[in-house]
Amino acid sequence: xxxxxxxxxxxxxxxxxxxxIFNILLDPAIALGACVxxxxxxxNWLDTLxxxxxxxxxxxxxxxxxxxxxxxxxxxKKVSNRTMPSIAAEGGYKVPIVCGDLKEAITIFDRExxxxxxxxxxxxxxxxxxxxxxxxxxLDIQSVDEEAIVMAEHFIASDSGAAVAxxxxxxxxxxTQAEIEKLSREKIIALGTQLGYTMTATAADEKAAVVADxxxxxxxxxxx
Numbered sequence: 705x706x707x708x709x710x711x712x713x714x715x716x717x718x719x720x721x722x723x724x725i726f727n728i729l730l731d732p733a734i735a736l737g738a739c740v741x742x743x744x745x746x747x748n749w750l751d752t753l754x755x756x757x758x759x760x761x762x763x764x765x766x767x768x769x770x771x772x773x774x775x776x777x778x779x780x781k782k783v784s785n786r787t788m789p790s791i792a793a794e795g796g797y798k799v800p801i802v803c804g805d806l807k808e809a810i811t812i813f814d815r816e817x818x819x820x821x822x823x824x825x826x827x828x829x830x831x832x833x834x835x836x837x838x839x840x841x842x843l844d845i846q847s848v849d850e851e852a853i854v855m856a857e858h859f860i861a862s863d864s865g866a867a868v869a870x871x872x873x874x875x876x877x878x879x880t881q882a883e884i885e886k887l888s889r890e891k892i893i894a895l896g897t898q899l900g901y902t903m904t905a906t907a908a909d910e911k912a913a914v915v916a917d918x919x920x921x922x923x924x925x926x927x928x
Contacts, residue, residue: 709855746799786900796861804853815842
């Protein structure tokens with residue numbers, strides 16, 4: 705989705721900015737079938753927004769108890785930070801909030817006819833008197849209507865106000881505990897978020913707990 709919306713991100717600071725996306729930036733026909741897709745960071749921000757009466761903006765969908773609606777209209781779908789990571793920025797990070805109709809924005813194409821191969825001699829099949837079947841299907845995803853979605857970004861400042869953008873996460877690097885211990889709690893959490901880890905520790909926890917959480921998340925990710 706970031707390929708479709710590259711250089712067209714829309715900053716949002718609050719409720720009015722979100723309403724502008726659905727009321728103005730999206731075509732009315734698209735808005736009718738729109739939804740919101742965001743990561744854990746974005747969902748947490750949306751889930752804490754309140755109106756002037758102190759009521760939360762996101763409410764359960766009465767027809768689907770396990771789902772939530774934004775403004776009582778738009779379904780909100782949450783994916784992991786690992787799948788849709790936030791982006792480091794000076795003093796904090798930007799969380800992605802995709803608004804629109806994904807079915808109108810992208811489509812899946814079948815690039816090749818389905819092929820089926822059957823063999824009784826491949827691998828160890830002959831020895832075990834078995835027959836194997838291999839099915840191949842090539843699919844491709846292409847954008848259809850780039851204006852059917854809007855990539856909103858909300859900036860979240862780190863608790864300490866430190867510049868977490870100076871951390872350049874390296875997905876293939878294995879960080880040692882000594883390296884992590886040199887960072888502040890806020891920077892450790894920001895780094896984990898950028899790497900797609902589901903950090904459970906917060907800046908309010910002891911630093912040792914934050915370090916342990918990062919190391920555990922790194923070990924789990926590398927063990928996949």
